[in-house]
Amino acid sequence: MPHDDARPPSPEAAVPGERPSAPVRTAGQARAVLARLLESAGHPGGRVLADAQLAVTELVANALHHGGGLTCFDARLGPGGTELVVDVEDGDDRPPVAQPLHDRDPATAGGRGWAIVQALAATCRVDPLPAGGKRIRVTFAL
Template sequence: MDTPPAADGTPGPGRPRGGQPDVTTSAAARRHVGEILERAGIVLDSVIAADALIITTELVTNAIRHGGGITLFRTDITGDTLHVSVGDASTRTPLSHRGDPSRPGGFGWPLIQRLAEHIDISPHPEGKIIKAVLRLS
């Protein structure tokens, strides 16, 4: 049986994604994005596919590691553009701490910003949704 969406209409943890996969790991997200890229005629060993998979991996990993878990995973291809949306349970906007020797890591968010053509962060009372857009041509 379907679990109803949150008050703002966004799916929460364990809620179905309306035809989208129930992604709980970055590996599952990469598999899904790889499949839709192949269906769109994108060769998986291309630079475009690598960029799409890196963006997907980083968004999902950040949601798990820093955002309290994945609350939404949605992908769409419209025309020659891939849209990857990942929701999490944190209302905090991503920050980069790259270059801070006291904190390891910090490369994911700047990498997403560099590879995506456009990024949109939509806060809502129960967290946020980050949508990254990547041109496929």
């Protein structure tokens, strides 16, 4: 769940029926949380799971590499179970840098993550956190 700003942040994965949850520290753990959540909701996964897992891999990797570390991870179904909602928080105030995929040299590594996330998710939102850092919320239609 998104962290309460009154307590130290921890990257806890919120999956219904699995609280208290183990902290998410890697992209692989975040991908596993998404798979368990959709499976527990009776959703077949497929393209939605693949897209969400790729986007979450990029978000978690960026939090670890550019954002000073992952401070919170949350995945849940939205109202009515019609969307997957994922929050990734880190300690850096700077928003992700949007670089169009077509402007990138294919021989150059990196720089595509945020564009990939924006291409895969139904919605993307970046919000500053009161104690510093940011929350990136992405949704995927189910």
